[in-house]
Amino acid sequence: MKLRLFLPIAFLAAFVFSCKEKNADPKNDTETNQWIYSNMKYWYYWTDHITASPDYNKTPSDFFNSLLYKYDATARPDGDRFSWMQESAKELEASLGGESKTTGMEYKLVYFPANTSNVVGIVLYVIPGSPAAQAGFMRGDMFSSVNGQKMTDSNYAKLLNTQEKATYTLADIKDGTLKETTTTRDVTPIVLQEDPVFFDTTYTIGASKIGYVVYHQFIPEPFQGNNGAYDKKLDAIFARFKSSNVNALVLDLRYNPGGYVSSATNLSSLIGKVTANDIFYYKEYNKQVTETSLKKYGESYFYDKFKAKSENIGANLKNLVVLVSSRTASASELLINGLKPFMTVTLVGGKTVGKNVGSVTLSDEKNGIEVGLQPIVSKSLNKDKKSDYHVGFEPDVKVSEGNILYPYGDPRDPLLGEALFQITGTHVTRQGRSARVLQEEERAELSSTVSHKAGGSNMFFDR
Template sequence: MKLRLFLPVILLAAFVLSCKEKNADPKNDTETNQWIYTNMKYWYYWTDHITGSPDYNKTPGDFFNSLLYKYDATTRPDGDRFSWMQESAKELEASLGGESKTSGMEYKLVYFPANTSNIVGIVLYVIPGSPAAKAGFVRGDVFSSVNGQKMTDSNYSKLLNTEDKTTYTLADIKDGTLKETTTTRDVTPIVLQEDPVFFDSVYTIGASKIGYVVYHQFIPEPFQANNQAYDKKLDAIFAKFKANSINALVLDLRYNPGGYVSSATNLSSLIGKVTANDIFYYKEYNKQVTETSLKKYGESYFYDKFVTKSQNVGSDLKNLVVLVSSRTASASELLINGLKPFMNVTLVGGKTVGKNVGSVTISDEKNGIKVGLQPIVSKSLNKDKKSDYHVGFEPDVKASEGNILYPYGDPRDPLLGEALFQITGTHVTRQGRNARVLAEEASAELSSSISRKAGGSNMFFDR
């Protein structure tokens, strides 16, 4: 059986959740459901709420959902918003490692004009070398029709939820008006590995030397690699920041739905004024896991410390500004919460998701189980034992990127421009609209493709 916890707990599976060796033939639904129940009953954070008489006749997906202590704003405000199951364990594990079948284009969907049923897509970013990049898509592009049909709130899901070749018709937004064009671009998804370390730059504004880095997902390395390539890429960027003697940092997590704790620990250790003796975060499990792990591993099992990084810039930082949005979740929020006891963290953007809990990947392909589970198993707290962001972090400065998007690193970007203003007290550019004005004028967002990335805001798992 495979339990992707990537911490000493991985050894726990051997004596707590042992699996009988059977044929590698796929299990029928009843056997799969029994496997699901055994693992959920042990690991699930809300295990006390799991029924003692489950209905094994359900399909695995329905069975898994029947076990969850589901969130309800009125009756279960402490409930589960984030556990999920995927029919293919292989696809689950690949997506958590940044590999998926994709066009390489992430976008948001907004009502435009406002107060209508019309939908437009606005490209957030494009993976270099992807089909979307080769087709000519760039950040800020707008599309209003897919396969010849104008998007509305009743058809957008069917039009966009496909792995086949898709034809996008571009449009322009100018002075609050949408102008259709005849330009089309064809894109066919492929299996693609995304590098989450997307962009970096250094700004010199008066006495301020400001590092800027865009990070899209907490992934240490490409799927099935074992080289920490992406963590090392961040190390190299921070070594450059240190060589440039930066005294302020803008960390762009606006599109980062989370990822591996190991990468969150690595990045936090590059930023914070911390030592290897300082606690990054504490983990709270259910009673069964707590008792078993305490006996087996001791108290150190329940916390992670920062690590020593020669590239750390924490002692030189006067300002840390984190760009956030409604897509910022999980490991991104863990980093924010973990650094707060050690330094002032200024948040610019929108309210974050509010995921102060963690999950593990549980699979058993060796014994014929096809599905993969990603249940919530723990709650996270910082050094001061605070975990009060279950409803999301409110930004210190509310700002919206709006519908007209600028390239990464361009100070006309309302979020970056506001961050630079918070650091320097100076508006770097007077072009564009004020971030606070944009926050009020932005069209209502329906959803984004980022919500599909490895469970979207469901992402936060130990490694």
């Protein structure tokens, strides 16, 4: 929930450093830590657990981490899993707006074979026009070596953690066996803006007219664009769905780690059978923020309502199926939780992350503070005041996408195929896999670039 509360934040920063001049020199660690402490003490959801005697001699990163009420399954099951700090506030703000230095290729890493130390990369999607796209990478491609070295669980991080040109060697899985090919592709990262509205289509199956949308991140517009371009792109898609009399929707959030609440509100308002008077979600803050904000803004500060959207398809919608996975988090889960009081939401895929809390971007570059903070500041609840997904949403139908990936929109994709079956009762085309195989696939997955994207599951912020 990127609470993009830049005015309140700027006000707070000005209050804390009222004697400082603008465009000052970068602060030393002690001054930076004092700024971190003042802001965290005011905003942090668990402010009561922040020490009264901090050690200002630490590096800013260590100092920030020392203030956190960290999650522990036994000692602090209610603790913080999601707050983070970035050394560059500029890079933090850009990444939250979908801009970063990247090859344009998102991938997951799996052990293959499952019980070995061998690691294989499987491309999840490629940003059009990116270096990876220009090199020929596509969803479903696999690579087993980087710069001539085969990836293992002991070297993959070093091989992949580079901002320089890298050479990937492609591989194939045939009859359950991995075979490295002689094909290589060179890719160099660049600063790139990602359009999160990635794919859409419709299907007509019997009496069902089904819309399908792939959405990768809740971002309203390009970084510093201030034009709502991506929200408007979704509006246009739903306008087409409405004119086509779509009566079922498959929303693909399997690779969506979160984003801006404003975009979650916009998308939810296109889907639900709701009015502009209905509550989308409530926000719960610490005592200090609550008291200050109540006096300054009133009760309306603590909830967001749906928007009135002429493109809304809720009145005609009989089925909503959301595709989810272990990478689905934050604003994605907010949308699911916010729509549940108004309609049946069927989840297909894997268990979601479980981020029912929101964060705010804190920065003060004008006063020489170089770091950017993204601390948890609130808890989120739906219209019925429910917020019981802190351990993640369990899917109604558990399905793994597997290691052989199909293009978006292809019903052979296990998640999409199951969604179409849930809506129509007809297997358009489906790959059945046993529960044992599903468990093996889950155990084999090591990580994914989506999980580290702009804070990964940390992302969920107000605007």
